[in-house]
Amino acid sequence: MGSLSPYAGRRVCLTTRHGKERALARPFLHGLGAILEVAPCDTDQLGTFSGEVERLGDARATCHRKALLGLEASGLSLGLASEASFGPHPAVPLLSVGQELLLFVDLERGLSVLEQRLDLATSLARRSLEPGELASEGVQAWLAQVRFPSHALIARPAEGHPGPCLKAIRTQAELEDALARCAAASPEGRVWLETDMRAHCNPTRMASIRRLGFQLVRRLGRPCPACGAPGWGLQATLPGLPCSCCGTATALTAQERWGCAACPHTELRPRRDGLQQADPGHCPWCNP
Ligand SMILES: [Zn+2]
Ligand SMILES: [Zn+2]
Numbered sequence: 001m002g003s004l005s006p007y008a009g010r011r012v013c014l015t016t017r018h019g020k021e022r023a024l025a026r027p028f029l030h031g032l033g034a035i036l037e038v039a040p041c042d043t044d045q046l047g048t049f050s051g052e053v054e055r056l057g058d059a060r061a062t063c064h065r066k067a068l069l070g071l072e073a074s075g076l077s078l079g080l081a082s083e084a085s086f087g088p089h090p091a092v093p094l095l096s097v098g099q100e101l102l103l104f105v106d107l108e109r110g111l112s113v114l115e116q117r118l119d120l121a122t123s124l125a126r127r128s129l130e131p132g133e134l135a136s137e138g139v140q141a142w143l144a145q146v147r148f149p150s151h152a153l154i155a156r157p158a159e160g161h162p163g164p165c166l167k168a169i170r171t172q173a174e175l176e177d178a179l180a181r182c183a184a185a186s187p188e189g190r191v192w193l194e195t196d197m198r199a200h201c202n203p204t205r206m207a208s209i210r211r212l213g214f215q216l217v218r219r220l221g222r223p224c225p226a227c228g229a230p231g232w233g234l235q236a237t238l239p240g241l242p243c244s245c246c247g248t249a250t251a252l253t254a255q256e257r258w259g260c261a262a263c264p265h266t267e268l269r270p271r272r273d274g275l276q277q278a279d280p281g282h283c284p285w286c287n288p
Helices: 021-032 056-074 137-145 172-184 203-220
Strands: 011-014 035-038 078-088 096-106 111-119 126-129 153-157 166-169 191-195 233-239 253-259 266-270
Touching (some): 011 021, 056 096, 056 111, 078 203
Parallel strands (some): 011 035
Antiparallel strands (some): 078 096, 233 253, 253 266
């Protein structure tokens, strides 16, 4: 694919301070023949993870601003940036889910091409505790669940008290030290612990970004059948797969809409797995 790629031999500027080139350089080189360069700029001005849940529209806009920031700093015309938002699962509110976005910007063609994925494994978690509770079964189970120490933590004083905000905690000794310092700054002696979701602190997110990189590269390698612009691919899934028993439309995907990032051309395609009917278990009539 590399030699036919419209981006072969081109330099692409990745805006990151969190080592995302480790996940993205390979897909871009092998899939498109493009060379990633890290943009020397400070993305913290666009906001950092503060524990607030960002809506998708906001995450996309932040991602776009981040990519443009890198293009300005590097003087290149091809840019790449990623952004994540975390919140309740759209269908199962008790489950937390990570939404990872990866955006490619081509200033010469006036293109911006987005890939995204929902990731159940990439979840944000937080809890409060007193330092004395560290050895307790509950806290130890929580630490195992958030995959500490392979996944880093952030600590700060509980109840919003001012004080240290300690990031990238990766060892038992660092955790004990952080708990002591944050508890000392809280009148109740309590500490908020949460998962450090920055990519270099969270291998699950890094893996998710890598998969997204391959997904984006596949899309950039597909030209639009109408105008030839790079970036042809899935835009939306359309529900309505008919029940195999009574024919009622279910919530399952019936068709995929593919589209172009440059022109209005779209095509409806059948499901990739060839499934034409839904099990009655999904039917609002047969199985309400
Ligand atoms: Zn039915
Ligand atoms: Zn097109």
